[in-house]
Amino acid sequence: MQRTFDVQAVREQFPALGREYKGRGVVYFDGPGGSQVAKQAIDAVSGYMERGGANLHGVFPTSTETEEILAQTRLAAADFLGGAPEEVAFGANMTTLTFAISRALAHEWDENSEIVVTELDHRANVDPWLIAASERGATVRWVRVDPETLTLDREDLERNINEHTKLVAVGLASNAVGTVNDVAAIAEKAHGAGAIVAVDAVHAAPHIPIDRDWLGADVITCSAYKFFGPHVGVTAIKRDLFERMSVYRLDPAPDHIPEKLETGTQNHEGIAGVKGALDFIASLGEGASQREKHISAMQTIEEYEADLAAKFRAALGDLPNVKLYAAPEGVHKTPTIAFRVEGRTNEEVCIHMLEHGFFIAAGDFYASTLAEKLGISDGGGFVRAGLAPYNTMEEVERFIEALEGFVKGR
Numbered sequence: 001m002q003r004t005f006d007v008q009a010v011r012e013q014f015p016a017l018g019r020e021y022k023g024r025g026v027v028y029f030d031g032p033g034g035s036q037v038a039k040q041a042i043d044a045v046s047g048y049m050e051r052g053g054a055n056l057h058g059v060f061p062t063s064t065e066t067e068e069i070l071a072q073t074r075l076a077a078a079d080f081l082g083g084a085p086e087e088v089a090f091g092a093n094m095t096t097l098t099f100a101i102s103r104a105l106a107h108e109w110d111e112n113s114e115i116v117v118t119e120l121d122h123r124a125n126v127d128p129w130l131i132a133a134s135e136r137g138a139t140v141r142w143v144r145v146d147p148e149t150l151t152l153d154r155e156d157l158e159r160n161i162n163e164h165t166k167l168v169a170v171g172l173a174s175n176a177v178g179t180v181n182d183v184a185a186i187a188e189k190a191h192g193a194g195a196i197v198a199v200d201a202v203h204a205a206p207h208i209p210i211d212r213d214w215l216g217a218d219v220i221t222c223s224a225y226k227f228f229g230p231h232v233g234v235t236a237i238k239r240d241l242f243e244r245m246s247v248y249r250l251d252p253a254p255d256h257i258p259e260k261l262e263t264g265t266q267n268h269e270g271i272a273g274v275k276g277a278l279d280f281i282a283s284l285g286e287g288a289s290q291r292e293k294h295i296s297a298m299q300t301i302e303e304y305e306a307d308l309a310a311k312f313r314a315a316l317g318d319l320p321n322v323k324l325y326a327a328p329e330g331v332h333k334t335p336t337i338a339f340r341v342e343g344r345t346n347e348e349v350c351i352h353m354l355e356h357g358f359f360i361a362a363g364d365f366y367a368s369t370l371a372e373k374l375g376i377s378d379g380g381g382f383v384r385a386g387l388a389p390y391n392t393m394e395e396v397e398r399f400i401e402a403l404e405g406f407v408k409g410r
């Protein structure tokens with residue numbers, strides 16, 4: 001069923017789209033680095049601060065309201081990811097949360113333990129685990145990415161998981177090239193070996209519906225600044241694991257889930273904004289429950305973006321001297337498009353596109369092992385055009401036209 005998606009109505013929800021650069025409207029193609037923020041999220045942040053904030057545990061209204069906001073946001077995040085509110089914890093960002101979780105899980109590792117990371121992942125879902133493994137003397141196994149297909153090598157994955165595996169850390173989608181990994185199949189294999197599965201959903205969260213239990217993620221972590229909200233990290237950890245997890249709890253934190261993972265006073269206004277962002281997403285969907293609305297909204301976003309991305313990739317593939325980095329047709333991908341222009345630096349491409357009003361970035365985006373494997377680390381990695389639900393087909397067409405002018409020297 002083709003769902004309806006009113007992109008103009010969505011655009012009206014993003015005040016930053018009104019911005020101009022050198023007299024023309026800005027086109028934001030840098031969503032994978034951080035999306036623009038929905039009005040509902042902005043209003044929730046400023047509303048919290050305007051009404052009066054407070055710390056927790058007071059008898060007065062600003063304190064009880066703050067507690068209520070935290071509870072409501074946990075519920076909304078649980079509805080977004082699939083899980084229960086008491087399994088949801090907040091933190092500064094995904095990296096900081098993953099670092100804390102890695103320290104906790106590593107308590108159960110020793111020299112006979114092994115962990116598995118991948119060559120496709122963002123380093124935020126690699127390095128915390130590498131440090132923890134090194135401190136416990138555990139062995140690290142890397143799953144190979146196929147440089148031709150930009151997908152994980154399933155046979156290598158199977159070979160790397162065994163009865164010593166304690167953890168498999170895998171991204172749901174690549175923030176560099178958009179490949180969506182078959183996390184459910186990977187988790188099944190990992191669970192068969194008794195390992196914990198930690199899923200980085202930072203890049204996937206704004207693009208595809210997420211169901212933590214369907215994916216088989218014991219830990220799933222994302223960041224609201226990628227899904228139209230403020231800079232707050234969100235993790236959902238399966239209750240039994242979370243309860244037995246021996247976190248580095250610092251005394252102001254209680255000793256129960258989920259707060260035991262949350263060090264110090266939380267970013268209350270930011271957490272209010274996360275709820276605003278999630279309410280905005282839910283408003284794009286249909287259903288009897290918030291969970292149904294989230295799933296339906298993300299399906300609608302995915303369909304809309306997939307159409308734009310397919311045309312974008314096809315048009316880029318037709319341009320001379322443009323090398324597109326994308327998994328083959330048939331492989332599930334987010335609308336995140338990586339390319340290079342032969343004979344030109346990535347910076348030249350970004351500057352040219354900026355003159356046409358496009359905000360796009362270049363680099364390895366911390367998918368540095370992938371960039372190394374593709375031999376483009378020294379050349380500055382990829383140019384990345386990342387689409388969001390507020391982008392339009394007209395913007396995609398204008399981008400292609402401007403890039404065509406650049407590659408043909410017009």
Ligand SMILES: Cc1ncc(COP(=O)(O)O)c(C=O)c1O
Nearest residue numbers: 093094095122124175202203223
């Ligand atoms: C796939 C992926 N994982 C992890 C991160 C790190 O997230 P955070 O900035 O919330 O620490 C990013 C940020 O770009 C990302 O794209």
